[in-house]
Amino acid sequence: MTTTDPTLTHTDTGGDSPDDGAGTGTRGTRIIGIATIIAMGWLVAFGLGFSPEDRDQRESVRLLYVHVPTIWIAYLAFTVTAISSGMYFFGKKKSLGWDRLAGASAEIGTVFVAVTLVIGAMWGRLTWGVFWQWDARLTTTALMFVTYIGYLAVRRLGGTHDQRARRSAIIGMIAVLEIPLVHWSVRLWRSLHQEATVLGTDGDVSMDGLMLFSLFVGVIAFSLLYLWLVIHRTRVMAMEDLLDDRGLDDALAARRAEVVPNSNQSNSNRADSNRADSYQDGTV
């Protein structure tokens, strides 16, 4: 295989299997991937099939087996972003690995929040009769979504990798403060959204056993998916950074190579000019 830039070409060993040397897959990620697919299958079976309908919400409760796990895993993802950002910002080594983990985790968390908002809107349509209300929980969740879109935009601003890491680390550590705001918004303000059924302050879980199990399956499935995605995305980011650095090195080398012949050329021109002057002077 060849690319347009021969300096960036590495021999492809062929084939599409994860063992072919290309890609970000390893034995560990394949195991996590298979476990994720199995867990997702279980989620569909329990979420849509085995779990009973709710007395009040009826069948719409089935959407909550996706809605609740995705926002919990988004909380986890943004917490990982904040911790990784802190490790980069306050750490002595300033390892870009922490920055890449923070960025990868934020990307996945943002997608999960988007899923939460869309599924929540569908659930709201069935339960409340409207897709959207400017309710405290919905509004703070939308605000969190926009904040992390901003975080991802900041990561794409120009500059060196260290500049990217520093500015995004600051935002990552501040943005995480929205999680308690979102979670406790239903208690802080009058809200249409129901209060926490599982992670409430009283510690009591007021759910049917099979419903709770379906929710548990959802949490496991999306946790595995998060883990699989964050590993792969972090590795992709490491390769992007490496190729960025190498591209810069190559550009500098090419520039230096341009400068040397040009300087030789200008010396040669200067010599020709001197020679011409000498001819005019009649000294040659």
Added chain:
Amino acid sequence: MEDAGFIIGGYVLTFVTVSFMAWRVVLAGKRLGKSVPPEDKYWR
């Protein structure tokens, strides 16, 4: 099932979204992996 369109549609939308993300990440990994020598892949 009541409101099957909304409920099944919600699940389908979720799985399509996360599958698309996973596919993009794997594809980017394969594309970039061809330009990066194995010694620079810390996971190898």
